Amino acid sequence: QKEVEQDPGPLSVPEGAIVSLNCTYSNSAFQYFMWYRQYSRKGPELLMYTYSSGNKEDGRFTAQVDKSSKYISLFIRDSQPSDSATYLCAMRYAGNMLTFGGGTRLMVKP
Amino acid sequence: EPEVTQTPSHQVTQMGQEVILRCVPISNHLYFYWYRQILGQKVEFLVSFYNNEISEKSEIFDDQFSVERPDGSNFTLKIRSTKLEDSAMYFCASGGVIEDQPQHFGDGTRLSIL
Numbered sequence: 001q002k003e004v005e006q007d008p009g010p011l012s013v014p015e016g017a018i019v020s021l022n023c024t025y026s027n028s029a030f031q032y033f034m035w036y037r038q039y040s041r042k043g044p045e046l047l048m049y050t051y052s053s054g055n056k057e058d059g060r061f062t063a064q065v066d067k068s069s070k071y072i073s074l075f076i077r078d079s080q081p082s083d084s085a086t087y088l089c090a091m092r093y094a095g096n097m098l099t100f101g102g103g104t105r106l107m108v109k110p
Numbered sequence: 111e112p113e114v115t116q117t118p119s120h121q122v123t124q125m126g127q128e129v130i131l132r133c134v135p136i137s138n139h140l141y142f143y144w145y146r147q148i149l150g151q152k153v154e155f156l157v158s159f160y161n162n163e164i165s166e167k168s169e170i171f172d173d174q175f176s177v178e179r180p181d182g183s184n185f186t187l188k189i190r191s192t193k194l195e196d197s198a199m200y201f202c203a204s205g206g207v208i209e210d211q212p213q214h215f216g217d218g219t220r221l222s223i224l
Contacts (some may be wrong), residue, residue: 034212043114043201043215044153051210088153096141096158096166096205098213103152 006101133202
């Protein structure tokens with residue numbers, strides 16, 4: 001079983017839609033959870049960083065962590081064409097090593 | 111906004127040659143990292159560096175790899191004798207002043223081994 005799994009997509013939505021992106025993981029030792037956005041030929045850009053179970057909101061983005069189900073989500077409200085990118089979940093336990101999902105490619109159509 | 115800077119953006123090298131990838135982390139950060147992403151695959155951790163020494167490394171980071179912080183601003187990854195399978199995007203990242211702070215990535219160096 002892979003440590004972190006993410007649907008590769010592509011996920012295509014109309015502008016203004018609510019987007020839901022998800023990751024599941026197998027290692028219950030993961031404590032810190034991140035979402036990164038990656039545009040083509042660019043590095044991962046940090047969007048959200050959470051520690052505990054529950055929700056964290058930042059503008060149009062909401063990160064949700066359910067440790068009991070080993071499931072994390074990123075919601076994007078009022079999606080824009082500029083949100084079109086690959087979204088990577090990442091997580092770590094004690095120590096520095098991030099374990100990434102494979103990324104979900106999102107396309108927001110005008 | 112402060113950012114991590116990587117040079118060159120693209121490096122083409124003959125198999126067996128040495129290559130050095132360079133990074134300038136965010137200026138007040140103390141934790142430094144290298145990751146790689148082979149085309150079509152996940153981003154993979156290589157190594158973390160703190161207080162002038164390696165704090166953690168993955169199985170990928172074998173004897174052909176080394177890291178160095180030669181001065182107060184640069185952080186380098188050296189691959190001693192490159193192989194075809196070293197072709198990938200290499201990302202540098204830096205964290206904050208304590209270990210729990212998030213990692214911020216540069217835009218990467220595309221390494222092509224011929």
